[in-house]
Amino acid sequence: MGKNLASKAPLADQPQTAYWEVASKYWRDIATVNPKWAWDSYYSNLIPDETSRILVMGVTNGSFMELIKRFKPHAWVCGIDLSPGMLKMAISTGNEVICCRGDCLPFEDGSFDIVLSDYFLSVIQEDVLDQTVREIDRVLKKGGSFIAKELRDRGHLVLWSASSLACGLLGVSALVVYPPVSWVFFTLSGLALLTYNPTAHTMGKSARIAKFLLHLMRFVLRRKKIPVLTEMRDIFFISEKYLHIFTDKELYGAFEPYSLEIRTEVTAFSWNFSVIGVKQ
Numbered sequence: 001m002g003k004n005l006a007s008k009a010p011l012a013d014q015p016q017t018a019y020w021e022v023a024s025k026y027w028r029d030i031a032t033v034n035p036k037w038a039w040d041s042y043y044s045n046l047i048p049d050e051t052s053r054i055l056v057m058g059v060t061n062g063s064f065m066e067l068i069k070r071f072k073p074h075a076w077v078c079g080i081d082l083s084p085g086m087l088k089m090a091i092s093t094g095n096e097v098i099c100c101r102g103d104c105l106p107f108e109d110g111s112f113d114i115v116l117s118d119y120f121l122s123v124i125q126e127d128v129l130d131q132t133v134r135e136i137d138r139v140l141k142k143g144g145s146f147i148a149k150e151l152r153d154r155g156h157l158v159l160w161s162a163s164s165l166a167c168g169l170l171g172v173s174a175l176v177v178y179p180p181v182s183w184v185f186f187t188l189s190g191l192a193l194l195t196y197n198p199t200a201h202t203m204g205k206s207a208r209i210a211k212f213l214l215h216l217m218r219f220v221l222r223r224k225k226i227p228v229l230t231e232m233r234d235i236f237f238i239s240e241k242y243l244h245i246f247t248d249k250e251l252y253g254a255f256e257p258y259s260l261e262i263r264t265e266v267t268a269f270s271w272n273f274s275v276i277g278v279k280q
Contacts, residue, residue, distance in 0.1 A: 019241065024085025039067045043116065047114060052074070054076065054114045054116060056078070059090040062097075063093075103128040116147050117146070121244075134257075134258060148275040150246055156245050168186065211240075246273065259279055
């Protein structure tokens with residue numbers, strides 16, 4: 001049986017708790033993440049087969065923890081999250097979890113061999129990022145590893161700029177071939193251009209609309225029904241998820257004050273960082 005090992009700080013005081021509590025009610029319907037793909041393509045090759053203590057930052061529904069336990073049976077895995085709804089799902093599949101924030105970890109120094117973050121640093125508020133990295137550094141053993149995927153500024157800038165340009169060119173072509181549909185492509189071009197805010201390094205004004213439509217479609221396909229008004233409100237609410245998209249300088253700067261020495265693996269236009277850090 002899984003269990004909630006501890007609780008730290010009143011949930012009412014936690015930023016983003018309301019968001020993740022609502023999201024937990026619809027996670028199985030609207031989630032666009034694919035833990036199995038992330039595991040097969042990245043994490044599985046970096047986690048050793050021998051005995052190790054692993055901390056997962058952000059458990060969501062516990063599926064990532066399940067993959068670790070299935071393919072790395074000698075590992076002891078613990079996860080943290082601040083959403084009781086997410087923790088309940090993780091516990092239901094036998095995971096050991098703790099209700100706490102990433103910037104206030106209830107573990108002793110050097111408790112873990114590995115800390116995993118699958119976009120955890122990208123979804124927490126910027127004002128707690130430094131303390132969260134400090135806590136990750138603190139709970140890792142000397143020689144321990146921090147393994148992560150985080151969102152990258154350059155790739156998002158290229159992706160959404162190219163999408164906007166492509167839709168704009170299709171709109172121009174449509175003016176010649178069939179003018180009535182050109183407005184569709186021009187609208188999509190504008191939405192793509194406003195999807196990412198390169199100044200603030202967050203998702204832009206039209207991102208919520210795109211996410212809402214995607215979540216709505218997935219909800220209808222999974223539940224095979226049209227959502228009622230309260231469900232529509234919830235889906236619209238969780239479509240405005242905070243995401244911080246790191247520049248290369250920001251990511252390295254976040255770890256520079258601590259003893260975690262990181263390196264990243266990226267292609268020229270990669271939309272995420274593959275991060276590996278070693279505690280010195």
